[in-house]
Amino acid sequence: MExxxxxxxxxxxxxNALESNFNEDIxxxxxxxxxxxxSTEGRIKHGGCLVVMxxxxxxxxxxxxxxxxxxxDISKIWEKGLSFPIxxxxxxxxxxWKADDSPKLKQLIKVVSIFITWEIWKRRNVMKHGGNMxxxxxxxxIHRYIYLFTKSRYPWLKNVPQNWPLIVKYLEGYAPLxxxxxxxxxHPPWKYITAILMLLMxxxxxxxxxxxxxxxxxxxxxxxxxxxxxxKEKTPNLRIRKVQTKHxxxx
Numbered sequence: 001m002e003x004x005x006x007x008x009x010x011x012x013x014x015x016n017a018l019e020s021n022f023n024e025d026i027x028x029x030x031x032x033x034x035x036x037x038x039s040t041e042g043r044i045k046h047g048g049c050l051v052v053m054x055x056x057x058x059x060x061x062x063x064x065x066x067x068x069x070x071x072x073d074i075s076k077i078w079e080k081g082l083s084f085p086i087x088x089x090x091x092x093x094x095x096x097w098k099a100d101d102s103p104k105l106k107q108l109i110k111v112v113s114i115f116i117t118w119e120i121w122k123r124r125n126v127m128k129h130g131g132n133m134x135x136x137x138x139x140x141x142i143h144r145y146i147y148l149f150t151k152s153r154y155p156w157l158k159n160v161p162q163n164w165p166l167i168v169k170y171l172e173g174y175a176p177l178x179x180x181x182x183x184x185x186x187h188p189p190w191k192y193i194t195a196i197l198m199l200l201m202x203x204x205x206x207x208x209x210x211x212x213x214x215x216x217x218x219x220x221x222x223x224x225x226x227x228x229x230x231x232k233e234k235t236p237n238l239r240i241r242k243v244q245t246k247h248x249x250x251x
Contacts, residue, residue, distance in 0.1 A: 089116070105171040108150060112164075115145040 007017050018027045096109045119138045126133040147162045
């Protein structure tokens with residue numbers, strides 16, 4: 001849409017044009033709040049903006065001047081405490097947030113904008129009430145906040161600089177100390193292992209009823225043999241000398 005005339009006709013708003021350019025809430029607001037455009041003569045040129053006057057629901061041009069004045073005053077709130085254009089600060093912060101740095105430096109960059117914004121606002125209030133806050137003092141306070149945050153967030157870091165450029169350089173070159181240890185596994189000596197089986201749930205009535213001693217693994221019931229085979233795969237030196245069980249009554 002390049003011209004506001006595409007949105008309305010002599011008899012009112014073009015609903016299809018509104019719906020194709022705006023969402024449902026905005027369309028309802030235009031139709032219900034602004035009402036019907038009586039004629040194309042109800043348009044005025046004010047401050048470079050095209051204003052539609054409809055059913056006397058829109059304020060007169062004096063109110064538009066008041067809105068423009070309020071916008072100008074709001075912009076001065078930030079500019080009063082700055083010694084450089086406000087858009088320059090915004091561009092720098094956007095570049096910081098997009099920077100591809102180390103994870104620790106990224107966390108710090110996220111909060112730097114908060115410290116800077118707070119100091120600008122504080123300096124603005126000091127100057128508004130007749131005080132004086134030099135730019136150097138504001139910069140030093142920002143450096144101090146960054147340093148304190150770094151020490152609080154990474155208490156294990158030693159010799160952290162107190163200057164913002166040096167902190168950036170310090171974190172960019174930071175590499176955590178890693179201690180390594182070599183562990184060697186020695187094969188245990190071959191020996192006989194006496195296994196005492198505690199059978200509680202999975203064995204049938206045959207186990208422990210007919211025999212109390214088994215001289216080798218081949219004599220064991222199938223359930224016990226499978227259990228021992230699993231353990232033997234994990235411990236290759238497992239050998240059975242004698243296996244003794246207690247009677248199992250199935251309870």
